[in-house]
Amino acid sequence: MTQTTTGPAAVPRAADQDTAISVRDLRVSYGDFDAVRGIDLDVRRGEIFALLGTNGAGKTTTLEVLEGFGSRTGGTVSVLGLDPAVDRAALQPRMGVQLQEGGFVDELTVLETLQLWQRLVERPDRPERLMERFELTARRDVGVNKLSGGEKRRLDLAMAVWGSPELVILDEPTTGLDPESRRRTWDAIQELQDAGRTVVLTTHYLEEAEALADRVAIMHEGRVAVAGSLAGIVAAQPSGFSATLPGDVGELPVVGGTVERDGDRVRVRTEDLQGDLTAFLTWAADRGVRLSDLRAAPASLADIYHAVRTGSEQP
Ligand SMILES: Nc1ncnc2c1ncn2[C@@H]1O[C@H](COP(=O)(O)OP(=O)(O)OP(=O)(O)O)[C@@H](O)[C@H]1O
Structure with a gap:
């Protein structure tokens, strides 16, 4: 099914020093199915923001719009002061993205994949640092099509955080990881925040949101049902x-x-x-x-x- 779009509905708001992402009345339809039904989101610079929700709630669809991969039916979106539907090329060097399912070139090894990434991405970094960080050094000469699901997820994450971008968007970064790898991934996400970066992630693990997120939004059937700081939404219940x-x-x-x-x-x-x-x-x-x-x-x-x-x- 193809996405229906009328293009960007309006010029996004001016860049705000404290705001990394601002979404107003975002709508995305696939044909006559409304996957995202008018949501507002605000992500502050330097925070870890978790998007939670039921299966099919519209989380990935929302992230795809933020990343500039998905088109919207309506609403305004500002990412680092730019509209991802219009300024994707300008955003690319400032943003790292981990999709729900990564796409690798099967013929390449882990090292070759990261070396290719080094040539493609404008932010400087080193394959060795990332392999070390995500425990892939022992797998450096293994073809990516031979990696386990968890190893692929770690390689994907390494590519997303390559060069420590201003904004990192992670779609289910720890799905399929064993507990120790999950813990190390949390450390890596925390390190990004410690370095002043902004992180938006989706997860089905509530303990992950509790461990990492400053603020959360819970989506259900295309809408944001609850949003705020963890302490705030818990206190309101x-x-x-x-x-x-x-x-x-x-x-x-x-x-x-x-x-x-x-x-x-x-x-x-x-x-x-x-x-x-x-x-x-x-x-x-x-x-x-x-x-x-x-x-x-x-x-x-x-x-x-x-x-x-x-x-x-x-x-
Ligand atoms: N290309 C598409 N064509 C038609 N429907 C789609 C398409 N992509 C997503 N959808 C539908 O839109 C809805 C939202 O999907 P989305 O992937 O954003 O949900 P999600 O919250 O990320 O779910 P999950 O937690 O299961 O990954 C779902 O009902 C899905 O079937």
Whole structure:
């Protein structure tokens, strides 16, 4: 299916010292299917921004527009002060990109691939440094078509961070990596930020976003459902407590939050943790109900993601 496009809808906003990416009302349609349905995004310079979301939410489509590979149906997009649909050539030296599936020349070895990259990319760097950084030195003379999935992912990442560009866009950088390689990739992403670079990444691993991202956006069905700093979006969500009941205890107390029951396990999500927990404990004490495994906890990113996925968090 081909993308429908009416070209850039408007001139992007002027470059802002603090803003790396600004997206307003971005829309992308494939034929009559609306993959991205009017999203706004702001990525600040020097931050790590994670785009999360369900399968088919529109993350890759959005990244492709930012990278200048995908065309949009509507909206304005500014990347490092430029419109990627118009200024891709000017952006290329300033931006490193890792696509979801890298394309290599099968006939080349790892070293030859990086040497070719050295000739193509305007930012200076050395194949040896990148092979060392991404544990590919032992595979330097191996054809890229013989690499494992994880090794290919690391080679792809090496090419994206080549010469430490101003902005790095990574589409699922750690998918298929073993835990140790994932950890090293996180270190490499963190190093980019320490050097003042901006990183935008997509991931299905919530712990990855929690470990790395300053701010996140969760997409669902072409829209941004939730966006902000991790601390901010978690604080805006109801907390919860859970406990296991000893058996049949009759009617549970009425509390302000939502009560879910699964066998003897009861879970309450509430805006008023102290009030509802007090009511629950008072009810248990009055009836001599002995609760076990009682836990109170703030909302987690997983809770928020679940709420987005199940539609209880509407955009
Ligand atoms: N070239 C295309 N033609 C038609 N539909 C497409 C095309 N590319 C993507 N889509 C559809 O657009 C929607 C968004 O796809 P996209 O790849 O952006 O999602 P995603 O959030 O990256 O998903 P995932 O997490 O599964 O990688 C999906 O429903 C997908 O099938």
